[in-house]
Amino acid sequence: MADTRRRIWSMAGLLAAATLSSGLLTTTASATEPDMPEAKKPPIVGGQPAKIAEHPWVVYLTDTQGNQFCGGTVAKANKIVTAAHCVTGEQPAAVQVVAGRENKQSTAGEVAKVTGIWVHPRFQNANSGADVAVLTLDQALPHQPLAVAAKQDAPLYQPGKMSTVLGWGATAEGGQASQTLQKADVPLFSDQDCQKAYPQYKADAMVCAGLPQGGMDSCQGDSGGPLVVENKLVGIVSTGNGCARPNAPGIYTRVSTYHDDVQAQLGS
Template identity: 85%
Template structure:
């Protein structure tokens, strides 16, 4: 599998990224990254505005300067589930979580500091699986958490099942980041079809979602955000070949596979 990660810069790298021209990515690997973007780099492709009141558990991650670089899901009052590649190697004090804020230009909601970062021990990169992390916050948030898919939730992963992905990422490949929360509905793709698009696809670690003709997808800046089916977190925005390309569905972390590990971090 080619380098199709959706995260480009580390949190510290956002400062250097600010010197680049708006929306321009400088390397081939960066051009298909889906997460560490400044507010000037694009949201979900083919989506529509979403109300934070309808999705109170969706959050976004920022550096200490307030630059958004990934998404996440509130799974417990003080715990956030996100992608490992969003925070691997980062120091907790350099990451913040913003909850209850639909428009990034406002001061609504709550900004929480991160006191701990757990990255799945099997994580190497977004292409190899185990792309899941849990953040511990310095406070308990008032927003309603989202349930995490369990190993027995096989029906939630049925081919063709409609899923919802949310985020503040790019609205077009190489485009600008959304200032407001976006959502899109995409059908789950069979393991066989995803294997055709990505030969190294791992069905036990990943799940794909998208349309054969493309046009609807998560994109840069959406990494770590939720893929939801029937009010459960079944996937985490992880990787993909560009954004919304034909026959190139988005790849998401298969949350049910890692339920026990995540639950251990969430506690009782």
């Protein structure tokens, strides 16, 4: 159906993108596609710079060498919600969380170690749903958590509702990661339109967002990051057919479906 939006610029990610063989559609740009000059590459594919002070709950994940590969959301002082495909099979010691840092080249904010990884027990791959995980940190972060959408938040998922996706991922399909936090405001699709774009789309597990004509979307490296509606986490960047292609919206984990499971991990 689609490709996950994890790392592509680290060496491991470049090799993975080059050898993808799981039956999913490739998301790397073709060799004949002209390279857009760096100054003209759109952020988060059609978005704009975002201030960490206005979105204090958005974080990014790195390996132990500091290479960013996914995003996440502070849901409790020491708990991060992210995508299962970002961390499945990983050992906690191999993952770090960077919070309060708008520019990846700066030293602002905090770097927390991960002491525990919970992956939803029904997760198999991003195309089958349950693409949600919760990380436990070795410290309490001083940043305001973001509320997690619950089952009663169905109105937040109405088609046409404007949502905001944030991340430090690729600025163009197959392109470079952004050094600074980016955001894009995209409307939610109806389940019927998502089904047309992705026949294997599961309405109870997923939600789509983007523009019918393309041009604005999350991309590789944004996986695990937040999709926000009215100050609630409604989606988690999961997968999609390329980035910002026409009639191919981004696919996000429908957080409300997994609210109770996530809340159990948050300990509240």
